[in-house]
Structures are given as C-alpha cells and as structure tokens.
Amino acid sequence: MEYILEAKSITKKFPGVTANDNVNLNVRSGEILGLIGENGAGKSTLLKVLNGIYPYGSYTGTLVLDGKEIKPENTRDAMAEGIGYVPQETNVLKNFNVAENIYMSDLRLNRLKPADKRSKSAFVNFSVLYKTTEAFLKDNRINLDPKADVRKLSIGQQQMLMIARALATNPKVLILDEPTTSLSSGDVRRLFEVVRELRKKGVGIIFVTHKLSEILELTDRVTILRDGKNISTFEREQYDSGRIIADMIGREIKNMYPRRESKIGGEVLRVENLTVDHPYIADTNLIENVSFAVHEGEVVGLAGLVGAGRSEVCMSVYGLTPAKSGKIFIRGKEIKISKTSDAVKQKIGMISEDRKRFGLNFVWDIKHNIAISNLDTLVKGPFVSSQEMQKKVTPYYDKLRIKAPSLNTKVTTLSGGNQQKVVIARSLNTLPELIILDEPTKGIDVGSKNEIYQLINDLASQNVAVIMISSELPELMAMCDRFVVMAEGRVAGELTKSEATEAKIMEKSVVSFKTGRQEANNG
Secondary structure, three states: OOOOEEEEEEEEEEOOEEEEEEEEEEEOOOOEEEEEEOOOOOHHHHHHHHOOOOOOOOOEEEEEEOOEEEOOOOHHHHHHHOEEEEOOOOOOOOOOEHHHHHOHHHHHHHHOOOOOOOOOOOOOOHHHHHHHHHHHHHHOOOOOOOOOEHHHOOHHHHHHHHHHHHHOOOOOEEEEEOOOOOOOHHHHHHHHHHHHHHHHOOOEEEEEOOOHHHHHHHOOEEEEEEOOEEEEEEEHHHOOHHHHHHHHHOOOOOOOOOOOOOOOOOEEEEEEEEEEEOOOOOOOEEEEEEEEEEEOOOEEEEEOOOOOOHHHHHHHHOOOOOOOEEEEEEOOEEEOOOOHHHHHHOOEEEEOOOHHHHOOOOOOEHHHHHHHHHHHHHEEOOEEOHHHHHHHHHHHHHHOOOOOOOOOOEHHHOOHHHHHHHHHHHHHOOOOOEEEEEOOOOOOOHHHHHHHHHHHHHHHHOOOEEEEEOOOHHHHHHHOOEEEEEEOOEEEEEEEOOOOOHHHHHHHHOEEOOOOEEOOOOO
C-alpha cells in the first residue's frame, strides 16, 4: 500500500460556487506533504472534508485510510479513524492547564490502572495526569510544562499545545493548517523539529502553508490547488520556486516587493511614554514608556519577537486597550483615545491581527462588512441607500480582488485570506490618514501578498502614514522606511532603512532590560 490516506475525486459545492472540483490528494506514511494554493483555492474545504467537519454525504468522492474506505460524519469519527487536525486559528482552553488541555476529551485517561483498564472513578488523579503528560511531551520532543497556566503561554507555545493535543489521539495522519502563521523564527524551528520526528515515527503529515520557503525547506512533496482543482504535484527533486508560484496563481510575479519612492512629509502621529498594564499579572506593565512618531507618506515597521508588545502598543493607540499613562498627538495636537470610535474620528484605521475578534461580523455579507466602517456617508434621510452602498464598496472589492461570487456573499463562507481582504477594505473605507497594519499578510497567498504590498505603496504615495507589524522580517525590511524595534514591552532602538539589516534588528529584538545585556534569541 503506497498511501496511508487518499482523497479521491472530492467534489464539494456551496450555493453559487464549487469549492472542490474532482480533487485528489494522497499522503504516504512518514511523508510531509505540502498543500498550497491561493486563498479560495479549496484547501480549507478539502481539509474540512478530511476532518469530518463536512460530513460524509455532503460531498461526492471517496476517502481511503490504511486501504479502507472511511465515512466520517463528524470530527470525532475522523479522530477515531486516525486523522489528527490542528486548525489555523489558536483554539486552546485558557482556564485549564497544559495537561488538562491535552487530555480534555477523556480526562479519565489519567486514571489508568496497572493493567491499563479504564477506571470508572468520577475524579481525576492529577498526579497520574501530570506524569502521563510529562512522558508524552518528552516522547514527542515538545517542551511544555504539564502544569503551566495556558493563559501565560506564548502564541508559539499555544500552537505546540494544539499539536500535542492532536498527537494524544495517536493519529496515523496529522493535518497542520498554517501552523507557523503567528510563530517567531525560534518557534518555527522547534515546530519543524517536532514535525521531522513525527515523520521518523511513520506519521503522514499534510502541511498547509502560504510560505514557499517552508515548502522548500520542510516538505517531501507538494500538491498545488487553484480554483478548487488539482493543478500539479511535485516531488522534492522537482521543486522550482518560479514554477510553483506560477501554478499557484496562474501568472508570474517578477517583483515580489514593488519599489516605492518615499516622499516623507510632516508628522502625523507621536506617542510619548505610553504605558499599559498587564491584563493578568498585578503590578506589572505590559507596555512601558514607549515613544515613537510616524510621518506622512512614511511606512514605519514595528519590529521585534512575538510577545515583544508590538500589537499591544497599536491596540492602545487605536483604543482597543486602555493606556495607564502616556500621551498621543495627532499632527502636533494632544488627543485622548479611550475607545475605537475616538480613533476613527481622528482618521486612524487599524487592521487587527485577530480578524475574527476585531475585524468582521460573520453574520453579514461582504458589502455590509465593508460599508459599516463609514455608514454616515451612505445615509439619505432616515435610510441607508443600498445603491450608494454598492457604489461605495465595489472599488474595494475589485481592487483587492476578493474571491467571492458577489458582494452579497456571507464572509463566513470565505477563505481566511479573503476574509483578511474584507478587513482591509473595511479599514480603507474610513479614508484614514494613519493606518495600522498588524500582520496584514497573515494567512495570505503569494499573489495576494504582492497585491497588498502594492496597496501599501499606494497609501504611502497618497501621504497616508503607515505603521506595519510583521513577523516576516524580509517583508518588513522590504516595505518599511524606518524601524522601531521592541523588546519586553519597550523600545529597544530605532533604525533607518539604510542602517537596518536583519542582524541589527534581531540584535535589538533580544535585548534584556532586566539584565541590561543582549541575550540569545530563544524565539
């Protein structure tokens, strides 16, 4: 038997769109298969078929695991058959510790008797639970404390926890959907080590990513989807980055980072000594005495490791998180921002890293999600003009190439990347003079990234001030005019474009304010 898992001729339809059109996918035991494609190519739909989210009967085609046809009707069926799934979005139980998260589906597992028979006790033996978890984590080379409070884990640690939870079911196949999206370089290295160990143990791994560098470094084979169809599959020795990109998006990209002539004008934003309380730890500041400025036509990159406080600074500037102290100035005038509506009135827009929590209303369609950010311009008397709304939002829909049947499509049916485009359109609709982009290309395919880079350049050329956060350092260096480097919730230094190198940014990113010295980068 050559393949541990096969998806044969999978077709899945939704009203007005065919998400998977006769798609085939297979993975061998002990193989890392890369699965890539543009946003809306059908990857997520196929994964949900494999994982039982879309039950047997809601699609046509056949799933074969270990040579036997399977018909999962829900995620528990898929898990019982031996399919593990780690979704793109972080999904951990924050009121429980690491051990409880891993074995939450069957906490009585820790009550095993010497004869390995399940106890019928209603109580949890935490001593056995922690020993079981410790041995399990060590065996899988996952560095987590079984007793650790999940709320205090970094994003990278939470990602590893989700992988551990999937591995606890002893899967024959493990699906990893965009697992590195929010990880630091150190966390990515550790994840790759775990994945390679799983390959040695014979687990078949489906690794979904938009990062071509990860495909080239990690995978043994890659399958490419476009418009819901199979396009090509390459063995590792056949890899060619140009050909893979062309197959993904149906066209060549000659310049991934389009050039921009910077014309920097007057100051738009100045932040002085911004300090924010830690939400969980008493008498501790999450952000401390942060100061920086942004000018017209300038793209300022907030650099630093995951957890350095970059997002928290921007959330405070936008009114999502209250500031403990500090001052904010717009065009030289001190202002008070206590809620997001205050920021919008000051012509500040923000695209949050967490689009599900802050970016979208999943009950609405694309049109209303974009229009709501500037509804006053659409009011005629006591009513909102549907005609004006359509006219207002269509240019954003077209320019960002949102892949959907129409503006009336519900955003919940869109791929993650196309949801991100709707979030961007929503912010642009406010006509901001300062826009904050927190991981704007998170979960975005190569072609869409290129379009967003051009959009950033267009905004800067229109004298919009831009703050950009990205965990992809090459992206940040290519797009920004200046860099404010953060570490441990403080500003560790600033670098101009001519001064900045990856080494210099990383050197400042790992400074320790507690010891006053540079520390090794632990991710």
